[in-house]
Amino acid sequence: MPTVLITGCSSGFGLETAKLFLEKGWNVVATMRQPKADLLPDSDNLTVLPLDVTDPDGVREAFGQAGHIDVLVNNAGFGAAVPVELIEPDTARLLLETNTLGTLATMQAILPGFRERRSGTIINVTSSATLKPLPLIGVYRASKAAVNALTESLAVEMEPFGVRVHIVLPGRSPETSFGSNAMPHLRGLDNADYKPMIEGMIASFREESGPVTHATDVAAAIWRAATDPNAPLRIAAGEDAVQWMAEAG
Template identity: 80%
Template sequence: MPTVLITGCSSGFGLETAKLFLGKGWRVIATMRKPQPDILPTSDNLTVLPLDVTDAASIASALEQAGEIDVLVNNAGFGAAVPIELIEPETARQLFETNMLGTLAMLQAVLPGFRKRRNGTVINVTSSATLKPLPLVSVYRASKAAVNALTESLAVEMEPFGVRVHMVLPGRAPETRFGESAMPHLRGLDDPDYKPMIEGMIANFREASGPVTLAGDVAQAIWHAATDPNAPLWIPAGEDAVQWMAEAR
């Protein structure tokens, strides 16, 4: 029975991905900063573990309890929508520490085992926001673009060792908590220049009509990456992400 470890399973993409892999008969290690076992189906194949990707001790403890894994899904992350001139330095640091350095820390913890076994799959969840310039998400976008670059180079490094590497790029997902988690970092609504831009961004993100990304789209893209040896390096997830990818490449 293959085993997948997924970070950031408390909601959204990670939660839906854990449910999908469980339904397919995989052993699932669902990790989250504050474990909530009751949000996932009861299963002998499920292990829910605490994991903070910014904490080396937390990573080491989770991986020791998880045992050997076949697929690593780096999904944990958060967003912030703030004009560049107004973003708090601490928020910028947190974005990179979680989204990019957290991904790097997980890779450094898991790759030695994959390389030794000459087998394994890495799937990094980034963002279609990296495909074109967008206002207000510049630092979030930069942190995810860094993961894109990291993933591209990692694929080259791991190819001689039989380790597959992919990135999944979701689009706008109104049903997830991305907007909710981004709101505490929002700055600029009291600025007459930025207020219209910010209000427009909030309205656009909450608008569920038109091309959007569902959590199920991302879960299916991750499943494709995990199970298809011919899956591409870049995998857009969601109708809007597919359109953006076609325009960008």
């Protein structure tokens, strides 16, 4: 029975993905910064571990406890919506440490075993926001675009060793905590030039009409990447993400 380790399982895409893999009979190692076992169904196939991807010692400890892993899903991350001009250095640093360097850390933790076994799959969840320029999320986009670039290079490096690597690109999802998590970092409402732009962005976060991405869309895309040897490097997840990828070519 294969085993998947998923980061960021406390809500949203990670939680839904953990549930799907459990339903499919896999062993699931669900990680989160503050473990809450009651978020997931009781199962002998479930292990819940603490993991903050920005803590190198914590990464090593979690992967040591997890044991044999067949598939790594890097889902942990957060967003911040701030004009590039106004973003605070600490916020920019945290975005890059969590979204980019945290993903790099978990990949480096698991790659030696994958390479030696000549098998394994890494799935990095980024964002369809990387497909076109959007205002107010420049540093967030940069952190996720960097993961895209890392993953693309890693896919070439790992091909001779039989290790598959994929990117899942979700669209806008009202079901996640992206908007609420981004609000504490918001800056610029007191700036006459940026205020209209920011108010429009806040309204768009709350808008549920039109094509959106559901957590089940992302879980299904991750499942495809994990189980289909012919899955493409990049997989759009959600109706809006599929449209954006088609437009981007």
